[in-house]
Amino acid sequence: KNKNGIRYYTIDGVNMPSVTSILGAIPERKVKIEGWRNAVGEKMANYISASAVNRGKATHTLIENHIRNQDEKSMGITAVTPLGLFRIIKPYLARLDNIHCVEEYLYSKEISVAGQVDCIAEYKGKLSVVDFKTSTKQRDEDYNYGNFLQCSAYAKMFEEIYPDKKIEQTVVLAACEDGFVQEWIHGSESIAKHQELFYKHTKDFFERNSINS
Secondary structure, eight states: OEETTEEEEEETTEEEEBHHHHHHTOHHHHHHHHHHHHHHOHHHHHHHHHHHHHHHHHHHHHHHHHHTTOGGGGTTOOOHHHHHHHHHHHHHHTTEEEEEEEEEEEEETTTTEEEEEEEEEEETTEEEEEEEEEESSOOOTTTTHHHHHHHHHHHHHHHHHSTTOOOOEEEEEEEETTSOEEEEEEOHHHHHHHHHHHHHHHHHHHHHTTOOO
């Protein structure tokens, strides 16, 4: 459910804010987005944002169906951009094996956060949180800050629900309209650092919104 612009998942009677709501509320990120919207204008900003959402949803559907061996379900998608992005990211999907989760809801009762992970599987032989992104062009690490923290949060949730399994790495695969696929891989040391940052942002989020964790 959504309340005051925040998405919540109800787990065992407890409303937990989503990972994306927490990351989207980071003050510094909100300032950057607001600055961008002012620079391009409200109408153009809305158009670009809507186009990005539609592109992302269609590409995600193509990827999800492919991972589930249900490519025939993608026949209705005819837009050139998502089809092209899927085509360039497809070779990277071949590196996935032993799929554990696809578009599955996860949560952590310890930090009172929930979300929907794209995929948890072995990637190049290591159990990984895998996140699929689309973009108009290649982006740097600073731009992907939220994506890295998002993956680390899902790693925490998965390990809490399945304590006998250990996430070895997080993987962000970004299919870009300029024809490139960016592959960001972080091991256990980086995951721990990203988790600490996510915990800090979560604590700040709870304090700003008067939520008891």
